[in-house]
Amino acid sequence: MSKKRTASFLLALMCTLSLASCAGDTQPTAPASVTAAAETSETAEVTAAEETSETTAPEETEQPEETTKKKKEKKNKHELKIETDLQSLSEYFDGDFKVGTALTPNDLLSRNVVALTEKHFGDSLTCGNEMKPDYVLDRAGTLSYFAETGDDENPQVNFNQAKPILDYANEHKVPMRIHTLVWHSQTPTWFFKEGYEMDGEWVSKEKMIKRMENYIKNYFATLTELYPDIEFYACDVVNEAWMENGQPRKPGCREENGGEASPWVQVFGDNSFIEYAFTFARQYAPEGCKLYYNDYNEYMDVKMGTIYVMAEELKEKGVIDGIGMQAHLDVRSGTDSFPSVMMFNRALDTYSELGLDIQVTELDATIPAGSEEKFFDAQAEYFKGIISAIYEHRENVSALIFWGVTDDRSWRRDQQPLLFKKDFTAKPAFYSILEIKDEASDTSETEADTAETSEDSAEETPEETTEEASGETEE
Numbered sequence: 379m380s381k382k383r384t385a386s387f388l389l390a391l392m393c394t395l396s397l398a399s400c401a402g403d404t405q406p407t408a409p410a411s412v413t414a415a416a417e418t419s420e421t422a423e424v425t426a427a428e429e430t431s432e433t434t435a436p437e438e439t440e441q442p443e444e445t446t447k448k449k450k451e452k453k454n455k456h457e458l459k460i461e462t463d464l465q466s467l468s469e470y471f472d473g474d475f476k477v478g479t480a481l482t483p484n485d486l487l488s489r490n491v492v493a494l495t496e497k498h499f500g501d502s503l504t505c506g507n508e509m510k511p512d513y514v515l516d517r518a519g520t521l522s523y524f525a526e527t528g529d530d531e532n533p534q535v536n537f538n539q540a541k542p543i544l545d546y547a548n549e550h551k552v553p554m555r556i557h558t559l560v561w562h563s564q565t566p567t568w569f570f571k572e573g574y575e576m577d578g579e580w581v582s583k584e585k586m587i588k589r590m591e592n593y594i595k596n597y598f599a600t601l602t603e604l605y606p607d608i609e610f611y612a613c614d615v616v617n618e619a620w621m622e623n624g625q626p627r628k629p630g631c632r633e634e635n636g637g638e639a640s641p642w643v644q645v646f647g648d649n650s651f652i653e654y655a656f657t658f659a660r661q662y663a664p665e666g667c668k669l670y671y672n673d674y675n676e677y678m679d680v681k682m683g684t685i686y687v688m689a690e691e692l693k694e695k696g697v698i699d700g701i702g703m704q705a706h707l708d709v710r711s712g713t714d715s716f717p718s719v720m721m722f723n724r725a726l727d728t729y730s731e732l733g734l735d736i737q738v739t740e741l742d743a744t745i746p747a748g749s750e751e752k753f754f755d756a757q758a759e760y761f762k763g764i765i766s767a768i769y770e771h772r773e774n775v776s777a778l779i780f781w782g783v784t785d786d787r788s789w790r791r792d793q794q795p796l797l798f799k800k801d802f803t804a805k806p807a808f809y810s811i812l813e814i815k816d817e818a819s820d821t822s823e824t825e826a827d828t829a830e831t832s833e834d835s836a837e838e839t840p841e842e843t844t845e846e847a848s849g850e851t852e853e
């Protein structure tokens with residue numbers, strides 16, 4: 379983007395943001411779980427202000443040298459701080475899978491974050507929060523519709539809060555992932571209640587099916603009407619419906635039963651809402667928009683098995699296209715990373731067997747809080763291992779999405795889980811990823827050599843060969 383375009387874009391964006399914040403009572407209240415994101419946004423605003431701030435006009439008595447100095451300072455402030463000579467990550471994986479990121483509207487106020495996004499993550503954008511049910515479901519609009527028509531099964535939606543990101547994607551022709559339609563979290567409880575009142579009774583399952591259908595229908599219709607030119611290529615239809623023990627969540631709402639409870643389970647009695655959601659999404663999603671089930675701890679055995687069985691059933695019914703692996707990972711000190719690269723690789727193997735697409739939807743990998751740069755190399759090794767495994771599965775993986783750009787804006791920012799530092803420079807993890815392809819081809823050459831050698835030396839003792847082979851697969 380040219381500097382002029384960036385400036386006019388920022389101006390338009392600031393106007394949009396201030397209009398959005400004035401629209402107070404028509405907007406859903408941000409849930410507690412987005413506090414981290416909200417705090418991040420504050421940081422982002424400060425940074426953006428610093429990045430865009432103008433130096434004050436020189437005073438009349440000022441000496442010419444001082445004016446020149448100030449002009450220089452002003453110029454420096456407007457210069458991009460990103461490393462422009464780096465290899466682009468999305469170009470590096472071009473032809474293998476899309477590389478993208480999640481952004482919030484405040485990220486767009488930072489020219490440097492925007493520039494990093496364009497350079498490295500230009501294949502795909504996800505809204506960090508603004509396309510979740512809490513942001514899209516419009517209670518005021520829903521109540522008016524109910525009052526006017528007497529129909530309490532047709533929840534209304536708007537995309538006011540996602541507008542800056544949607545406008546950006548539209549202007550820059552960036553394909554988008556829709557995140558997310560049906561989730562226990564960041565979804566207003568009134569949506570499930572009689573009269574859309576917080577203290578109303580829970581509605582019946584039949585009524586909720588109708589509300590769900592109309593919500594999904596309105597969601598896609600409004601979005602595609604507003605942005606007919608954006609390529610919505612993927613949608614997380616259902617997010618985080620299964621517990622680690624392979625069971626549905628406990629019934630209830632956040633206010634009474636805590637953030638882990640699910641109002642969907644409360645109304646449906648079980649996880650049967652998942653199939654309804656996929657069926658409606660298939661019916662109303664725009665053409666080309668693939669449908670995903672998305673979850674965290676997706677590499678843990680029992681949960682993985684449950685997701686697998688659910689996905690097989692949905693696949694048989696023709697309503698699912700893929701699995702979204704959130705991939706919120708922990709490097710820790712490097713020797714005790716969780717999951718291990720091997721475990722993550724096994725999950726990729728397992729989901730590949732489904733014959734569905736895989737997208738890594740929210741990748742980040744934390745190091746211990748307060749450890750400064752001590753574990754940057756361990757983090758680099760880990761990212762390299764995880765992304766090598768993804769690369770090895772590239773036939774089945776169509777997107778690799780990071781959950782943010784710079785550490786200081788991450789929801790886990792104390793643990794520095796991303797590829798770029800606060801000052802917009804690349805961390806060792808970034809460089810380690812650029813070694814993957816060379817090493818992958820080295821490995822396949824070595825494998826080919828080994829195959830030839832073992833054919834030549836078929837007489838060797840089998841035990842020796844097996845021991846060496848199993849040693850190589852250890853982490």
Ligand code: GLA
Pocket residue numbers: 506557617674704706740789
């Ligand atoms: C989950 C959700 C994301 C986001 C992260 C935390 O992974 O799917 O939308 O809320 O948690 O930021």
